[in-house]
Amino acid sequence: xxINVILFGATGMxxxxxxxxxxxxxxxxxxxxxxxxxxxxxxxxxxxxxxNDFLDYTAIEDRLAGYNACFFCxxxxxxxxxxxxxxxxxxxxxxxxxxVLAAHNPAMIxxxxxxxxxxxxxxxxxxxARVKGKAENALKAFxxxxxxxxxxxxxxxxxxxxxxxxLYKVLGPLFPLLRFLFPAYVTTTAEVGQALINAVLYGxxxxxxxxxxxxxxxxxxxx
Numbered sequence: 001x002x003i004n005v006i007l008f009g010a011t012g013m014x015x016x017x018x019x020x021x022x023x024x025x026x027x028x029x030x031x032x033x034x035x036x037x038x039x040x041x042x043x044x045x046x047x048x049x050x051x052n053d054f055l056d057y058t059a060i061e062d063r064l065a066g067y068n069a070c071f072f073c074x075x076x077x078x079x080x081x082x083x084x085x086x087x088x089x090x091x092x093x094x095x096x097x098x099x100v101l102a103a104h105n106p107a108m109i110x111x112x113x114x115x116x117x118x119x120x121x122x123x124x125x126x127x128x129a130r131v132k133g134k135a136e137n138a139l140k141a142f143x144x145x146x147x148x149x150x151x152x153x154x155x156x157x158x159x160x161x162x163x164x165x166x167l168y169k170v171l172g173p174l175f176p177l178l179r180f181l182f183p184a185y186v187t188t189t190a191e192v193g194q195a196l197i198n199a200v201l202y203g204x205x206x207x208x209x210x211x212x213x214x215x216x217x218x219x220x221x222x223x
Contacts, residue, residue, distance in 0.1 A: 017189020078128035116153035179207030194218035
């Protein structure tokens, strides 16, 4: 199966890792990244669209057809954010992208990077968990071939990926120990990328994949 991917969030930590895996994987034939600023990568498989408004794709909509996978890795920490601002980036951006892509790519598989602890009941007292859960529920309603909701926990950056959180300076060196002690809650940027690709190649019995599920799916990867 040939995979042609649209990738959102390629300049973030997880998106960087996903892009690396996509460009290396033989089944991925093309990658279109949609970014506000260049991801700084040049590769024969890669195309880049600079786009500022993630709530309006009118200007580039004609370039978004012909893809069978979307890896939506765009996101931000909720720390210091109002619920309105966090909702716009976490929920509204994802839903608007899905709306446009579903109209042009009905056979697409849409993979959304959520987070461990997301609350599908939308009742959590924790703002980010409630908003993530709301985004997950909205995305499941779109008429894609499949929608997979990925919930990584602690993600270790690999292969030159830039960490996106200050706490990594403390936790990064402890990665082998954390992986040993908490295998269900630790993964890597490479494994996230491999899990997304394998979700398209092989599918998954689970629509919502927790951290452990993602690692298991990543292990089906090519070698």
